[in-house]
Amino acid sequence: MRPLHAGACAAAILALAAAASAAEPVLKGTEAFGDWRADRPGVVRLITPQDLQPPAPSQSASNGPERAKMPKNVKLRLPPGFSAELVASGIRNPRAVRVAPNGDLFVADSRANQLRVYRLAPGSAKPAEEGVFATGLHQPYGIAFYPAEDPQWVYVANSDSVVRFPYEEGDLKASGAPQTIVSGIPSNHHWTRDIAFSPDGKTLYLSVGSGSNVAEDIGAAPQGGAERWAHEKPLGYAWGSEEGRAEVRAYDPDGGNGRVVATGLRNCSGMAVQPGTGALWCVVNERDGLGDNVPFEYATSVKQGAFYGWPWYYLGSNEDPRHAGERPDLKGKVTVPDVLMQAHSAPLNIAFYEGGQFPAEYRGDAFVALHGSWNRNKRTGYKVVRLRFSDGKPTGEYEDFMTGFVVSDAKVWGRPVGVAVAKDGALIVSEDGSGTIWRVTYDGKS
Template sequence: MIRLAWLAFPAALFLTAATLTQQAEQPVLKGAAAFGDWRADRPGVRRLIKPEDLPRPYVTKSASNSAGLADRPADAKPRLPPGFSAELIASGIDNPRVVRIAPNGDLFVADSEANQIRVYRLTEGSAKPAKDGIFAGNLNQPYGIAFYPPGNDPQWVYVANRDSIVRFAYRDGDLKAASDPETIVDNIPATHHWTRDIVFSPDGKTLYLSVGSGSNVAEDMTKEPDGGLDAWAKSKPLGATWGSEDGRADVRAFDPDGKNGRIVATGLRNCSGMTVQPATGALWCVVNERDALGDNVPSEYATVVKDGGFYGWPWYYIGSNADPRHKGERPDLAGRATIPDVLMQAHSAPLNIAFYDGKDVPAGSGFPAEYKGDAFVALHGSWNRGNRTGYKVVRLLFRDGKPTGEYEDFITGFVVSNGEVWGRPVGVAVARDGGLIVTEDGNGTIWRVTYSGGRS
């Protein structure tokens, strides 16, 4: 009955221009007003959360509130701003996660639970695959995908498994790997958070790898490391972890051949998605923060990854806020945590980020000009919140290459009711024709979002 009621008003899936104009005239939701839930989500709604807006820990109880998974109704589509439309590329995939675009336009999709990388070649100007196949199989929960060297003629496809980075020889247009994988980096910690993303620096000299934590808040790090804390702090990067968390909750860097590994930044509980900002060359990541402190604390975030930066986990969050479960343990780190650039609602579970550059998009195609330089983030959805949030794709707003801190609902409509969802967004990527490719692993679908309305 719930699904029939939801299907009774398909016209509501798309906002009218008048509605969007009214939203644009409404103030940005700030402070406590920004801490809503899925019922208030719709394309065009903007939020701005600042560090001082965060409530104290334990203002609300820690919830266990996972959404049930519903079958996607036959005519259900993502809900978009006026002028935009979504077309289904594929469905019934086991676990589509990260999507990356090859220089020739092919879509490479990590089908993580099936342990394979899929590839789709779309018919020009449509979402219909002209060809598709399995590029590589027998992997170990693959997630991140990167082409090397960066540019129009890559020779390799790199894939991040949960415990390693491998690469396959590649020639433009390959739909299937022609050789066995070559291991570039091994012995990556593999338990608990397993979403390993990878990206190359613009000059191709550095391969970045994100490694999430092995726990919620490093419960077993109450003991000091061997040799004592002072010696550890002097010999390791700022905020480096130890014990079962050694080498985790960080971003690492390697040469393209996997050598000369080092830690770039620490205290990032689970950086599940990385990308390079085209306008600046800066490395960005989106982070899933810790649980069990309440509905609205701490914020999830997107941030520039600063070399040598410490982002707080597990001792602090969003600057100098001490986690009460580790209070007093690391006074030497007080005031030394980097504050992230864009804060998002707690427990939204951001998994991937992609900037909308648009510089190579054919004239007359792509999104309106005001989207250029902004970023899209896929929010997988909450479980540790009394009233659910997430289950959408949001747009981070930038001005002159710098984030304003505001973010805007761009794609919603994945929630069926207060108890069920049909979609859980994971991957976002900008196609060569300027469309936005989105994956979701609730019903295993891939979508192409395009704009055909009046241009600005």
């Protein structure tokens, strides 16, 4: 029998590793509720509405992570054949990341109130050029380019407005002052505003998170009660300090013709349009204070006119005990989201993968950044996961893709926020625990 040469041995090892990963069982039900110690690339979870547990407010925790220094020579954990390289560090608060048509990386440095841009050297994580595109913003987060081909504008979602800057391909600094196209957005509490354009470029979507955990002071509906609001406002529309919040809105590209797309989305912190279907997707931070495993976070396609439950219900007709009996008219009218994730994982951004660098089975799937939450006894989140799709439809399964940000039960050095697919097919990930940006590539080597 002829001995295998080194290349063949490496290929054989990779094939065995891939087979072992593929054969790993899907964690279901309570088995899917593990903490950070159970996280590793290749672990797959499937959570369904039937797995929902009763609320347990008495078991709710206050367990914010202690920030650790990023280890020297840190090695993030990824599936076989993938590797991560550092693009930039020392950024005050890197949040959403978007890729310009020419390949430049635009990053919202939210606490610094500025928009940064990085131009990577070909095939490298090293920036060839970088700059501060705009300053003087107000907690910027979402970024979009318009039109999609040969964009003339860079749109930025501040916490209280949407502005746009004139843009020409290759600009590292804005050539003119911002033009405000949407103003008066309430900005307290959940302040992350994301934006995305429809495939035809005719609609600008804007997400606006709630002003509280669960509308604790919303009270009874004014002027005629809930029935009046159900007829005159979109289904599940809130009032008082929550009016115009916990929803996704739509506008014309110039900011006119504002309307409501969907309500009851407590905090849709990240949006993306699915290639092929044109469907708008949100990742949503659900409410706190109901125990470690209640309710599930989620990613969902956003349906016109749909109501997703907040603050009265969650995951269908499960009534929040803090609003018991207040809106019986809404029971049975709550849209159940598409992909459920572990409670208190805090998903912040989503990006669909249509690049050509990763293996073919990744095409059409989505990556989601889980920031992690303070409201869980056993820490979870703090990783990037892959949502699995089949023929454009979610399977409901999600898989650990990028882990290694947690140091111990108490300490965390990295908190993923932004995910974006680079022009060359690499995955770009930002995290605001240590203020870094990473480039994930695939070369097939272990």
